[in-house]
Amino acid sequence: MLRIIGIDPGSRFTGVGIIDTQDQKIQHVHHQTIACGDGDFPDRLKTIFVAVNELVQQFRPHEMAIENVFMAKNANAALKLGQARGAAICATVANDVVVHEYAPKAIKQAVVGKGGADKKQVQYMVQLLLNLPEKVQNDAADGLAVAICHANNRWAQQRLVANNTSNWRKF
Numbered sequence: 001m002l003r004i005i006g007i008d009p010g011s012r013f014t015g016v017g018i019i020d021t022q023d024q025k026i027q028h029v030h031h032q033t034i035a036c037g038d039g040d041f042p043d044r045l046k047t048i049f050v051a052v053n054e055l056v057q058q059f060r061p062h063e064m065a066i067e068n069v070f071m072a073k074n075a076n077a078a079l080k081l082g083q084a085r086g087a088a089i090c091a092t093v094a095n096d097v098v099v100h101e102y103a104p105k106a107i108k109q110a111v112v113g114k115g116g117a118d119k120k121q122v123q124y125m126v127q128l129l130l131n132l133p134e135k136v137q138n139d140a141a142d143g144l145a146v147a148i149c150h151a152n153n154r155w156a157q158q159r160l161v162a163n164n165t166s167n168w169r170k171f
Helices: 041-059 075-093 104-111 119-129 138-170
Strands: 002-008 013-022 025-035 063-067 098-102
Touching: 002 041, 002 075, 002 138, 013 041, 013 138, 025 041, 025 138, 041 075, 063 075, 063 138, 075 098, 098 104, 098 138, 104 119, 104 138, 119 138
Parallel strands: 002 063, 063 098
Antiparallel strands: 002 013, 013 025
């Protein structure tokens, strides 16, 4: 069993999703949205760091997956997003958890089937894939989507390695 924490970083709201996975089975463990507020930016970064650190200590994930920074039209927004990512990554790495990064399009592709999916489609598919009884808040759904993307990617890589090794031995 592998526990994965997925994080969709944001300077106002950071989505977190935690799943357990074994083979191709995925089970929901926890999700939440970290509300960072409208205060000073360094205080918001501290909120992210402290909350992620507490979640990592509480749930003990083996690996973390986080969304990469996308090229925004507003450079200042991209910098803030990068700093929010950094706070989450630092909190996770401080607890000796391995970090993996995924592009937003790859996450949507893994969960919805198309890289241009909107938030409602991601939200719906996360609820469906994890068999959740009610709708998950957007940011938390995005955090779960990041974790699901990593679980799927990890499973696919293991299958490729297993197939390549067995094929190589046949020659």
